[in-house]
Amino acid sequence: MRRIDVQERPDWREKAEQVGFTFHSAEGTPYWDESGAFAFTLREIEEDIEAPSAEIEEMALEFVGKACRDEEILARLAIPKAFWPEIWESWQRGDRNLYGRFDFAYDGQGPAKLLEYNADTPTGLLETGVFQWLWLEELTANGQLPRGADQFNSLHDKLTAAFHSLHDGKPYFLYLTCVQDSEEDRGTVAYLEELAQQAGMKTQFLFVDDIGLTSAGKFVDLDEKPIEVLFKLYPWEWMMREEFGKAIPGCGTQFIEPIWKAVLSNKGLLPYLWKMAPNHPNLVPAYFPDETATDLGHSFVEKPLFSREGSNIRLFERGRAMGDTEGPYGEEGFVRQQKIRIPDFGKGHVVIGSWMVASEPAGMLVREDKSPVTGNLARFIPHFIEP
Amino acid sequence: MAKNPTKKPASPPSKNRKPTITRAGFGETGEQPPKTGMKRSHKIALGATGIILAGAWLGSGSNERVAGPEETGADAKIYASLDECLAANRGFMTPKIVNGQLVNEKSPEQIKCEADFKVAQANYEKTAPKFSSQNECEGQYGAGQCRSSSFNGTSVFIPAMVGFMVANYLSNNRTPQALLPARQAGAVPCPPGVTPVQQPGCLMPRQASSSSNSSSGWRSYSTSSGHTVSRDTSKPANSPTKVPSAAAAAPAARTSLGAAPTRSVSSISRSATTTSRGGFGSTSHSISRSSSS
Numbered sequence: 001m002r003r004i005d006v007q008e009r010p011d012w013r014e015k016a017e018q019v020g021f022t023f024h025s026a027e028g029t030p031y032w033d034e035s036g037a038f039a040f041t042l043r044e045i046e047e048d049i050e051a052p053s054a055e056i057e058e059m060a061l062e063f064v065g066k067a068c069r070d071e072e073i074l075a076r077l078a079i080p081k082a083f084w085p086e087i088w089e090s091w092q093r094g095d096r097n098l099y100g101r102f103d104f105a106y107d108g109q110g111p112a113k114l115l116e117y118n119a120d121t122p123t124g125l126l127e128t129g130v131f132q133w134l135w136l137e138e139l140t141a142n143g144q145l146p147r148g149a150d151q152f153n154s155l156h157d158k159l160t161a162a163f164h165s166l167h168d169g170k171p172y173f174l175y176l177t178c179v180q181d182s183e184e185d186r187g188t189v190a191y192l193e194e195l196a197q198q199a200g201m202k203t204q205f206l207f208v209d210d211i212g213l214t215s216a217g218k219f220v221d222l223d224e225k226p227i228e229v230l231f232k233l234y235p236w237e238w239m240m241r242e243e244f245g246k247a248i249p250g251c252g253t254q255f256i257e258p259i260w261k262a263v264l265s266n267k268g269l270l271p272y273l274w275k276m277a278p279n280h281p282n283l284v285p286a287y288f289p290d291e292t293a294t295d296l297g298h299s300f301v302e303k304p305l306f307s308r309e310g311s312n313i314r315l316f317e318r319g320r321a322m323g324d325t326e327g328p329y330g331e332e333g334f335v336r337q338q339k340i341r342i343p344d345f346g347k348g349h350v351v352i353g354s355w356m357v358a359s360e361p362a363g364m365l366v367r368e369d370k371s372p373v374t375g376n377l378a379r380f381i382p383h384f385i386e387p
Numbered sequence: 388m389a390k391n392p393t394k395k396p397a398s399p400p401s402k403n404r405k406p407t408i409t410r411a412g413f414g415e416t417g418e419q420p421p422k423t424g425m426k427r428s429h430k431i432a433l434g435a436t437g438i439i440l441a442g443a444w445l446g447s448g449s450n451e452r453v454a455g456p457e458e459t460g461a462d463a464k465i466y467a468s469l470d471e472c473l474a475a476n477r478g479f480m481t482p483k484i485v486n487g488q489l490v491n492e493k494s495p496e497q498i499k500c501e502a503d504f505k506v507a508q509a510n511y512e513k514t515a516p517k518f519s520s521q522n523e524c525e526g527q528y529g530a531g532q533c534r535s536s537s538f539n540g541t542s543v544f545i546p547a548m549v550g551f552m553v554a555n556y557l558s559n560n561r562t563p564q565a566l567l568p569a570r571q572a573g574a575v576p577c578p579p580g581v582t583p584v585q586q587p588g589c590l591m592p593r594q595a596s597s598s599s600n601s602s603s604g605w606r607s608y609s610t611s612s613g614h615t616v617s618r619d620t621s622k623p624a625n626s627p628t629k630v631p632s633a634a635a636a637a638p639a640a641r642t643s644l645g646a647a648p649t650r651s652v653s654s655i656s657r658s659a660t661t662t663s664r665g666g667f668g669s670t671s672h673s674i675s676r677s678s679s680s
Binding site for chain 2: 011018019020042045048102109129130133134136137140150151152155156158160179180181191194198207208209212213214215220221224234235238239241242243244247268297346363383
């Protein structure tokens with residue numbers, strides 16, 4: 001794994017917008033940054049990223065099976081009691097999941113270390129699956145990258161296959177929803193909507209505020225039509241705590257991601273994984289604050305159970321709080337994770353996002369951030385596999 | 388590196404887990420992409436891109452580099468028709484008496500015109516973006532610019548072939564390709580005062596009417612892979628013009644329809660129940676951040 005300088009395509013912004021990647025810059029600075037690229041060997045991808053992702057997914061699903069019938073775990077994960085039966089039923093029914101993203105610290109020198117699992121509402125699909133792919137095609141064509149260069153990026157193929165499989169001849173009408181004021185979220189959902197349409201599904205987008213609830217307890221669209229299947233780029237922990245949340249049990253809507261993903265999109269997963277497989281090379285020691293934590297060490301980070309885009313992360317050095325990132329999260333509790341080195345190739349701290357589609361490894365994105373806590377100003381650096 | 392990627396989780400599988408949900412994913416019965424050594428998607432198919440096959444920009448298996456990073460554009464010749472190519476390349480025709488009649492033998496350039504046109508025409512239907520309706524096609528290429536065709540036994544609509552392009556053979560072995568009407572959607576307009584000479588690939592704004600002053604004599608086309616190429620019509624047809632390097636590469640064959648199905652409109656059904664709204668979304672308003680991660 002190495003970082004190289006690459007010449008930016010002068011017209012990459014237009015090209016990004018052409019495929020719907022309109023959120024390529026954030027607060028005036030590029031989020032997509034093709035002035036550099038990360039080069040990996042095929043061995044690094046297959047042995048260090050892909051295989052551990054598949055293995056940790058197995059462990060994670062293992063954990064869901066255990067957690068959804070264990071009241072102590074569900075309470076530890078701060079999942080409201082009213083949803084426990086629904087989570088159990090959703091898992092028993094085999095409600096299918098679409099996607100997730102593991103975030104790893106990895107520098108090519110040692111095993112990738114799991115920082116967290118974004119199992120419910122990850123973004124970065126369009127820029128990984130489409131724009132990064134097009135970048136590779138164009139740069140191998142213009143000679144900037146060697147012929148035969150590849151990319152760990154079957155995201156588009158696998159998402160397409162997943163929607164075909166979900167559709168599977170059934171007359172599915174898929175609703176998709178996200179918040180109103182995020183261009184990134186809207187762009188991500190629009191991409192998924194197009195894939196669903198290509199798979200032959202009828203689709204309808206509506207904003208999360210527009211979802212209706214009838215007096216009969218059914219979720220409906222703006223035309224009062226029942227929402228049978230809903231893709232929601234909106235976190236389960238928020239839905240559970242909002243006014244309509246109490247209508248979720250028994251509402252009859254199939255959600256994507258399914259409600260059992262609430263067990264995984266939770267930092268509380270990390271200490272449980274560590275208990276399931278202590279000293280696993282791809283895991284980082286993690287504990288709940290009240291647990292005896294002999295191998296946690298004196299330098300650790302405290303992460304809220306529910307936190308997004310790097311908010312509310314507290315760093316402890318030798319047991320003392322050294323500072324934190326701001327944010328609105330944390331009232332539901334924390335986990336402690338050993339402080340590990342976040343690799344730096346000279347331009348910022350690097351985190352690998354490893355995509356899972358239908359619980360199978362499906363590609364990768366690399367983000368780089370000035371801060372060791374990857375936040376929403378991290379830059380997306382494209383990658384390739386050396387021939 | 389001391390690790391074993393196939394190591395199984397330390398704890399035993401839970402007793403109650405049904406075998407049907409061991410994967411619990413969408414993909415278990417679905418169509419899977421072909422298994423090859425490639426780690427990336429085999430193609431990208433979106434309304435905005437049409438179908439692009441992995442590796443297609445590189446042409447068909449030739450070993451040459453297509454264009455260097457130092458190039459800002461490639462030289463190419465653009466002809467509106469075979470006749471235009473023939474007319475512009477008369478060269479030194481040798482008069483010859485055949486069967487008692489005076490005929491003009493074709494120049495080598497004219498022979499190349501015919502060969503190039505033949506190649507472009509042969510690949511045209513294969514590489515042109517395909518649409519399931521005339522409307523969708525015309526939405527991209529303009530009214531009256533599309534025709535019906537058949538593809539894998541289905542009837543489809545494709546933009547008309549309105550010219551062909553021959554990239555400069557000196558820079559590499561590039562296949563002559565068919566040109567389509569300029570795509571309005573997604574094309575990058577040329578900034579004021581800039582022509583495609585300075586910025587290959589930009590789209591000159593349409594003249595208000597054909598009778599307006601012809602300071603801009605540019606005619607634009609698009610390639611099958613979606614690039615805009617333009618030619619200054621005030622110059623001889625066989626003078627080279629600058630096109631984006633990627634546009635000069637052989638286009639990808641399109642293996643399925645190039646546009647997404649149209650959205651369906653939901654019908655309104657009134658029910659006796661009352662509906663409330665706004666019960667989801669409150670957390671996002673209080674946090675005022677993207678809900679994603």
